[in-house]
Amino acid sequence: MSQQARRSPRRTEALSRERIVEAAVGMLDAAGEGGLTFRALTERLATGPGAIYWHVANKGELLAAATDAVVAAALAAEPEGASPRDRIRALALGLFDAVDAHNWVAxxxxxxxxxxxxxxxxxxxxxxxxxxxxxxxxWFTVTSVVVQYILGAAAQNAANAQVLGPGADRGEFLAKVSTAWEELDxxxxxxxxTVAQQMRxxxxxxxFLDGIxxxxAGITAVHPPAG
Incomplete structure (x- = not known):
């Protein structure tokens, strides 16, 4: 067996799937989906493409793994000992913050x-x-409503951030929109x-928290807890 062949298993073990996904998340945060290529990833990890393909079959699988890593971390932050309602609120906020920090996740x-x-x-x-x-x-209907609100609101917030772009003045943008609303017929x-100032x-x-x-509150009103 050649020296190169003997080194390959050690190299594969050092380059774990978790390390690849972590690097991919960093690249996605910095440059979005377009900035994530296997060539750039191999350069970032100082390895060859074969070592990456050993763990990840293609870009689609890598994107899915990166997304799942961000979401799993957000869900893991759920507090202990709270009521079911408080837990949903915390879970929702964790997901909102995660998508806000990683806009590509939406x-x-x-x-x-x-x-x-x-x-x-x-x-x-x-x-x-x-x-x-x-x-x-x-269960299915109610859970679907909650999940759709969380993901929909988080996605809209991420889209707004992308429209503004990095370094944009959010207050200035909202002031312009508010003024435009106030000048409508x-x-x-x-x-x-009437609500233009509230939007500003x-x-x-x-x-988002008020929405959740x-x-x-609507779930509790329709399905009051027993007792």
Whole structure:
């Protein structure tokens, strides 16, 4: 056996799947999906493409693994000893913050994560929905509503961040939009003109929390806990 052949197993062990995924997350954060190539990844990890392909078959698998790693870390931060409602709130906020920190995750959650990541989220939310006293026959519907709110709001927030771009002044942007709303036709947009100032002053994270509180309050109202 050649010296190169003897070294290969040791090299494969050192370059773990976890290390590859961690590097991929960093590259996605820095440059988005377009910046993640196997060539750039091999340079970052100072290895050859064969060592990476030993662990990851293609870019699609790598994107799915990176997405799942971010989501799994967010779900792991769930607090102990809280009520089911508090746990859902914390889980939701953790996912919102994770997508906010890794904007590329939003697109992956809707594109390539149904086999692993979405069931992970559904399971995490669903266990607490069932613990809230929701009847079994309503578990799927209620959990779907909660998950759709979380992922939808997080994705919209990520899209807004991408529109603004790095280094943009969010306050300045909201002020311009608010002013544009206030100048709309008062007959056609009476409501929008009224809330224009609220839009200017709103905080995205707090608005998300207020939304999840509304969803949870609705679940509790329709399905009050036993006793």
């Amino acid at each position: 697109a992956q959650l809707s594109a390539s994560s149904w086999q692993v990541t979405t069931p992970r989220i559904f399971e995490g939310v669903g266990r607490h929905v069932s613990a809230m006293g929701v009847p079994r026959e309503q 008062p007959d056609d947009y009476s409501f929008t003109r 002053e709103h905080d995205d994270r707090q608005q 509180d509304l969803v949870l």
